[in-house]
Amino acid sequence: MLINMAESNSMKSSKRGEANVSSGFLDAIAWNTEGLVPVITQDADSGQVLMLAWMNREALARTVERGEAVYWSRSRKRLWHKGETSGHVQIVEDIRLDCDGDALLLSVRQQGGIACHTGRHRCFYRRLENSLWQSVEPVLKPPEAIYGK
Amino acid sequence: MLINMAESNSMKSSKRGEANVSSGFLDAIAWNTEGLVPVITQDADSGQVLMLAWMNREALARTVERGEAVYWSRSRKRLWHKGETSGHVQIVEDIRLDCDGDALLLSVRQQGGIACHTGRHRCFYRRLENSLWQSVEPVLKPPEAIYGK
Numbered sequence: 001m002l003i004n005m006a007e008s009n010s011m012k013s014s015k016r017g018e019a020n021v022s023s024g025f026l027d028a029i030a031w032n033t034e035g036l037v038p039v040i041t042q043d044a045d046s047g048q049v050l051m052l053a054w055m056n057r058e059a060l061a062r063t064v065e066r067g068e069a070v071y072w073s074r075s076r077k078r079l080w081h082k083g084e085t086s087g088h089v090q091i092v093e094d095i096r097l098d099c100d101g102d103a104l105l106l107s108v109r110q111q112g113g114i115a116c117h118t119g120r121h122r123c124f125y126r127r128l129e130n131s132l133w134q135s136v137e138p139v140l141k142p143p144e145a146i147y148g149k
Numbered sequence: 150m151l152i153n154m155a156e157s158n159s160m161k162s163s164k165r166g167e168a169n170v171s172s173g174f175l176d177a178i179a180w181n182t183e184g185l186v187p188v189i190t191q192d193a194d195s196g197q198v199l200m201l202a203w204m205n206r207e208a209l210a211r212t213v214e215r216g217e218a219v220y221w222s223r224s225r226k227r228l229w230h231k232g233e234t235s236g237h238v239q240i241v242e243d244i245r246l247d248c249d250g251d252a253l254l255l256s257v258r259q260q261g262g263i264a265c266h267t268g269r270h271r272c273f274y275r276r277l278e279n280s281l282w283q284s285v286e287p288v289l290k291p292p293e294a295i296y297g298k
Contacts, residue, residue, distance in 0.1 A: 047196030052252035103201035
């Protein structure tokens with residue numbers, strides 16, 4: 001458990017990420033010049049690394065609050081509740097910070113078993129073989145079936 | 150195997166990283182504005198995520214060439230052959246690229262069982278518990294015993 005239940009319940013009713021979360025832990029992070037930190041997301045069951053994404057303070061506060069991964073989308077320049085369109089939500093089991101305070105590691109339960117927008121289990125599906133990147137993992141569901149277009 | 154043996158042997162004798170490596174795979178990577186890409190390093194045996202570091206083109210070329218992790222140290226602004234001082238070299242088993250081409254995943258055999266400069270198995274030893282980062286993994290060897298001062 002990341003947070004105790006009383007704290008969790010009060011946070012569920014909060015509208016803003018940091019309002020009811022003790023935010024001192026956010027200050028321990030060495031945010032980069034853009035206010036972001038890289039986040040590694042690992043499958044709690046298989047141990048496979050699913051993806052690398054980014055968070056700002058609000059994304060991490062909301063992740064703790066909801067117990068589901070909320071990232072900062074650098075391309076869309078907005079908060080991104082993972083699975084908001086696909087339903088492939090990531091339920092957070094554990095959050096770790098590294099020695100330098102400039103990288104996070106999330107352990108998650110990946111709903112739907114698909115983390116990648118290409119419809120694969122994970123984003124790291126290309127393997128270096130004889131100086132070429134080879135796709136070595138199957139598409140489990142076509143993106144058009146996930147995103148409905 | 151990342152590379153075939155004939156290719157490997159010819160690369161061992163090379164002085165420069167990219168000289169004998171077919172470098173097309175480097176062009177597939179979406180290097181950031183500083184010419185870097187974040188690299189997740191995972192223990193091939195335990196599946197634990199050990200650390201997050203960075204590479205530039207030359208670091209990745211040398212990593213492929215040597216079969217050992219070579220990063221770009223952002224603080225020291227130079228190539229960093231992991232383990233060059235500590236002996237805690239990382240033997241590379243597998244290199245993956247993500248869907249967007251902007252993150253790498255290395256699977257390694259961690260020599261000495263210590264990836265972190267604090268003397269711990271891995272850098273992600275702080276866990277978020279009740280809004281505090283708690284150290285939850287032991288120091289296996291004091292840094293002064295590793296780095297000799």
